[in-house]
Amino acid sequence: MEALNTTLNPKKRINFNFSRFMTVETLIFLLIMAAGIALRFWDLGSRAFHHDESLHAWYSYNFAVRGDYVHNPLLHGPFQFHINALVFKLFGASDYTGRVAAATFGVLLMAMPLLIRHKLGKAGTLITVALIAFSPALLYFSRFTREDIYMMVFVFGMVIGSLRFMEERKAKWLLFTVGMLSLGFATKETAFMFCVLFAGFFGLLAVEDLLRSYFRKKSELLADYDAEGNLIQPTPPQNPNYRFIVSAVVFLGGFLLIGAALKLLGLSIIELGVVLALIFIIFALFAASIELLSTAKMARLKGRLPQFFQLLAPLKMVLVPAAFVFTATAVYAYIFDYLASDASLSVTFAIKFIANGSLIAAAIVSTILLIYMHFRSTATDNPFSYLWKSPISRMSAPAILFISFFILSIPQWGALISEVQDKIGLTLANPIGGSPIAAIGAPVGPDALNLARATVVYLLFISFIFMLGSRMLLAAGLIFYAIYIVLFTSVFTNIGGLGSGSWQSLGYWVAQQPVQRGNQPPYYYLVIVPLYEFLPLIFSLVAIVYYGARKTDTFTWFLIFWIVGIFASLSWASEKMPWLTVNMALPMTLLGGKMLGEIVEGLQWRKLSRYILPPLAAALALFIASTAVLIGWSLTKPDNVSVIWPSVLVISGIAIVGILFIAFRKFGFGNGARLFGLSLAVVFMLFSVRAGWVASFVSKDNPKDMLIYTQTSASTPNIKEHIDEVAKSTGKGPNLSITVDATDGFSWPWVWYLREYKAVGYPCLALEMGCQPLQEPTAADVILMNQRTIPSNSSQLQNYGVTKTVSLRHWFPEEVYRGWTPKSIAKDLTHARNWKKLWNFLIFRETTYTIGTVDTVVYYPKGYTPSEP
Numbered sequence: 001m002e003a004l005n006t007t008l009n010p011k012k013r014i015n016f017n018f019s020r021f022m023t024v025e026t027l028i029f030l031l032i033m034a035a036g037i038a039l040r041f042w043d044l045g046s047r048a049f050h051h052d053e054s055l056h057a058w059y060s061y062n063f064a065v066r067g068d069y070v071h072n073p074l075l076h077g078p079f080q081f082h083i084n085a086l087v088f089k090l091f092g093a094s095d096y097t098g099r100v101a102a103a104t105f106g107v108l109l110m111a112m113p114l115l116i117r118h119k120l121g122k123a124g125t126l127i128t129v130a131l132i133a134f135s136p137a138l139l140y141f142s143r144f145t146r147e148d149i150y151m152m153v154f155v156f157g158m159v160i161g162s163l164r165f166m167e168e169r170k171a172k173w174l175l176f177t178v179g180m181l182s183l184g185f186a187t188k189e190t191a192f193m194f195c196v197l198f199a200g201f202f203g204l205l206a207v208e209d210l211l212r213s214y215f216r217k218k219s220e221l222l223a224d225y226d227a228e229g230n231l232i233q234p235t236p237p238q239n240p241n242y243r244f245i246v247s248a249v250v251f252l253g254g255f256l257l258i259g260a261a262l263k264l265l266g267l268s269i270i271e272l273g274v275v276l277a278l279i280f281i282i283f284a285l286f287a288a289s290i291e292l293l294s295t296a297k298m299a300r301l302k303g304r305l306p307q308f309f310q311l312l313a314p315l316k317m318v319l320v321p322a323a324f325v326f327t328a329t330a331v332y333a334y335i336f337d338y339l340a341s342d343a344s345l346s347v348t349f350a351i352k353f354i355a356n357g358s359l360i361a362a363a364i365v366s367t368i369l370l371i372y373m374h375f376r377s378t379a380t381d382n383p384f385s386y387l388w389k390s391p392i393s394r395m396s397a398p399a400i401l402f403i404s405f406f407i408l409s410i411p412q413w414g415a416l417i418s419e420v421q422d423k424i425g426l427t428l429a430n431p432i433g434g435s436p437i438a439a440i441g442a443p444v445g446p447d448a449l450n451l452a453r454a455t456v457v458y459l460l461f462i463s464f465i466f467m468l469g470s471r472m473l474l475a476a477g478l479i480f481y482a483i484y485i486v487l488f489t490s491v492f493t494n495i496g497g498l499g500s501g502s503w504q505s506l507g508y509w510v511a512q513q514p515v516q517r518g519n520q521p522p523y524y525y526l527v528i529v530p531l532y533e534f535l536p537l538i539f540s541l542v543a544i545v546y547y548g549a550r551k552t553d554t555f556t557w558f559l560i561f562w563i564v565g566i567f568a569s570l571s572w573a574s575e576k577m578p579w580l581t582v583n584m585a586l587p588m589t590l591l592g593g594k595m596l597g598e599i600v601e602g603l604q605w606r607k608l609s610r611y612i613l614p615p616l617a618a619a620l621a622l623f624i625a626s627t628a629v630l631i632g633w634s635l636t637k638p639d640n641v642s643v644i645w646p647s648v649l650v651i652s653g654i655a656i657v658g659i660l661f662i663a664f665r666k667f668g669f670g671n672g673a674r675l676f677g678l679s680l681a682v683v684f685m686l687f688s689v690r691a692g693w694v695a696s697f698v699s700k701d702n703p704k705d706m707l708i709y710t711q712t713s714a715s716t717p718n719i720k721e722h723i724d725e726v727a728k729s730t731g732k733g734p735n736l737s738i739t740v741d742a743t744d745g746f747s748w749p750w751v752w753y754l755r756e757y758k759a760v761g762y763p764c765l766a767l768e769m770g771c772q773p774l775q776e777p778t779a780a781d782v783i784l785m786n787q788r789t790i791p792s793n794s795s796q797l798q799n800y801g802v803t804k805t806v807s808l809r810h811w812f813p814e815e816v817y818r819g820w821t822p823k824s825i826a827k828d829l830t831h832a833r834n835w836k837k838l839w840n841f842l843i844f845r846e847t848t849y850t851i852g853t854v855d856t857v858v859y860y861p862k863g864y865t866p867s868e869p
Helices: 002-008 024-041 051-066 079-091 097-120 122-134 136-143 148-168 171-185 190-214 241-264 269-295 299-304 316-340 347-375 383-389 397-424 446-467 471-488 497-512 524-532 534-548 554-572 578-602 605-636 638-667 669-699 715-730 787-792 822-828 832-844
Strands: 710-712 737-740 759-761 782-786 803-811 852-859
Touching: 024 097, 024 122, 024 136, 051 079, 051 097, 051 710, 079 097, 079 148, 097 122, 097 136, 097 148, 097 578, 122 136, 122 578, 122 669, 136 148, 136 578, 136 669, 148 171, 148 190, 148 397, 148 554, 148 578, 171 190, 171 397, 171 471, 190 397, 190 554, 397 446, 397 471, 397 497, 446 471, 446 497, 471 497, 524 534, 524 554, 524 578, 524 669, 534 554, 534 578, 534 669, 554 578, 578 669, 715 782, 715 803, 715 852, 782 787, 787 852
Parallel strands: 737 759, 737 782
Antiparallel strands: 710 803, 782 852, 803 852
């Protein structure tokens, strides 16, 4: 009984050791998180809504209020509209709540390094969290309702899930990675870039594992012993994957050579597809026959076959997806020839009709045969059968990750065939300024639409064939498409979203590639990234050199691959914008944080306190004394200061360097280098915090910062307050009549700001195609005019009282960096005045160039005088 009472004693059950929980590391982490949270949520609604923010917020608000949202790739993926609509449902719509979701994801991004703490180290994790918290780019776009910060969370999630899966080989991490991948595709089209980068890295690892397994020396093979302890001759591991790779190379390389040869003979795309399909059928039937021999009783015959033909056995894994591609080609060729003909029953047409029909039938039969052979294969000759023999595959973890990224993203890449649309005479992705009957990036015409649908269906089928091979992959596919379908159909209210998501998501940006929105120079990121992310940039560059020169772990190589790959990808892409810098800031922060963590942990702190701190204090005292002497002389003998101060500085500088040199000899130059790097990081961190603070809280509405780009002016919310005053004073309330001149996209951000008014019109009042100036005096109570359209409308604007001219939006003067060449940069740096300009811009964001602006003229009703802001 006494033991029972002891067990049930509440005091005995509560055994929470607060001092053990609240370690120094935990306390530092909580302080950094608190600072990061404050920076992301404080004063969140004070900045005027950017043009893009107003679009995202309006469609989210419309979704929340009316349940009406249709996926449009112009505004990227549907995720942000669902999450913002949820926030509006819970907390109402305002400029503050419109940014709450972005700020929340910014906080999540700060905490995520904890999930790879064992990779970054204790100090590295804390430093990485701090770098993310105070990163100028990550901070600014955590306070900005765009999809970029959501995308960073999902990309980081893919990285974490992949790394944990490679270490633990637990299915939950693969499913987590796939979920992040699906959310990434539902957020922004940069998911295609990351999918290629990550799949490429894991593919390289898989090939490395494959080759290491196959070419391992006999002395390195695993030995085995019998029950009596006698050595059994070691045998190579059962890993036939190399046969699959060789088979794939033979098959695909052969088809490329055949296709190139036929093209040189002058065959059209359609004729080439038909011929290749016919060759494929013959090759597939031959490979299937060899495969049948592998399971029949004719093993002797198989053994006598040349080794080259035995490679055809695993070829069915290449031929299964290829079967669908070539069958689709044959079907399309058949339909195309039929529709293009005059349907006359000539002998030539009849022969072609029968021949093409036979070709399709043969292709379908061979495809069915290959699928049958695929599912009756054994693990000894089919490497992919490993995937359904056990819950966790015996394939290497990188190979499973590569397959997962590959098979789940295949259907999303269908619109890439629009790159050859000019050659086949079909518009598969409607270009900018193309057909008015179809959306940008969508197929135009029934033939193009049918081909697009067939492509997506076939790619989905290929993906499904692979997923059927494993319960784990099937679960991954279900997770991927459950998230994908729910978001792209707007929770099953827009079934057409499946079509726009699977085709236009990529098709729109393929069509946008020639447009080069922003028209930025190729070196754009070489300017903006060092301007804001100089701390992680410098240390990640040092880390690339340092780690690249020695043997390092897979995680570090992955970060290097990520940095180089995403920098090259975004520099190649035609659209370059400041918000895309977050894609480079995150991996640089991880690599830089890892290196700084190793510097901190490698520093000998006891030696530091013994050998460095006293001399450092002496050097500091000498510096202060020298400064005091200079100040005293400047007050008593100002004429001699220009002569004396260089001598004093030189002498004190030599003394300081001498003191530190002696100290570093005792401390060790390795430790001295670490201390120098850490000191440099602290100084750069101060400048980084200042850069982020200025961009987010000082410049804010004023695009003095290159990071801000084009921004709605602070006058816009003030005008909204004036309109509210007019509505109240006239008693019309939400029925106040307002006309907004939509010329040059001036509808935004007014659609968002005037969302509660019921009588708002957005006509284009310019003298240009698609627009019409006012033909008679308008009855609107308030008019917001584009300043450049006033001359063509002034005669109809006489019935108003006070007018007010304000800037609607203004932008950073891009002349600062445009037109740079190595020669012009070298020439500018030879002039002292340019160094002063550079310093003023780097520290104070001052420039001699004028900020660009476009103005709005507000026409108020007679009798109303707007108050000054």
